[in-house]
Amino acid sequence: MKNFRYPLEIAISLILYFIVLTLSLAYLKKDNIDYTFQIIVTLLPVIPCLLTVMSVIRLITQLDELQRQIQLYALAFAFTGTALATFRYGFLENIGFPHFPIFMIWPVMATLWGVGVAIGIWRYR
Template sequence: MHEKIIGRRYLRELFGAIGVYWLLLAMSIAFGKELPNGPARTLILAAPVFGVALAVWAIVRQMRRVDEFVRQVTLQNIAISAAITASLTFSYGFLELAGFPRVSMFVVWPIMAASWLLIVLVRKITNK
């Protein structure tokens, strides 16, 4: 029962943070592009980072709430996905030197999230 309670709390915190992120993102896109270059434009365009910080805070809180086994498995999954992400992004850097198009840093998180999801699914299927 305790796991369900902390799981629901985590989802509320995380999806609340994601909601703040989306709201700030929409506002920054709507208002930030029209402003002249300067500190105000920079602050408005960077405002969604506050939502990201809230998501990090929710994740850190959840990692402190779960038991040691869940924490260990989660950290293993993160470490493996970080290694996959580093390998892919590093390798693509060489492809850019060979003339491939430059890729934004915005692709790093989706690569890590996708590899993390893949690892979780493989572990569930293989029960490891």
């Protein structure tokens, strides 16, 4: 059952995220909402994201030394790859490339993290 805990936690946090996001977006369509309350409602979907963070950290603390090393390299690959990609694209925006929404940074980083894990697993097979 321990092997199913992480995917279950991630699934629950994603479901909660989509529910909270949908409800907050629907609520924000109302007129005459106090600006401070708009900020609070807008940021509510971050709470389920915090559950994801806690789940990832809990998973990493349970890994053995080799798996932790693979995750460290994957995270370093994702961090530096995302930094390089967004920095580079920022320069391209100066010459007319479309604006890169900040919402896209996490999917880029998550994808590079997955690529980094795959490379690490392949490297240590």
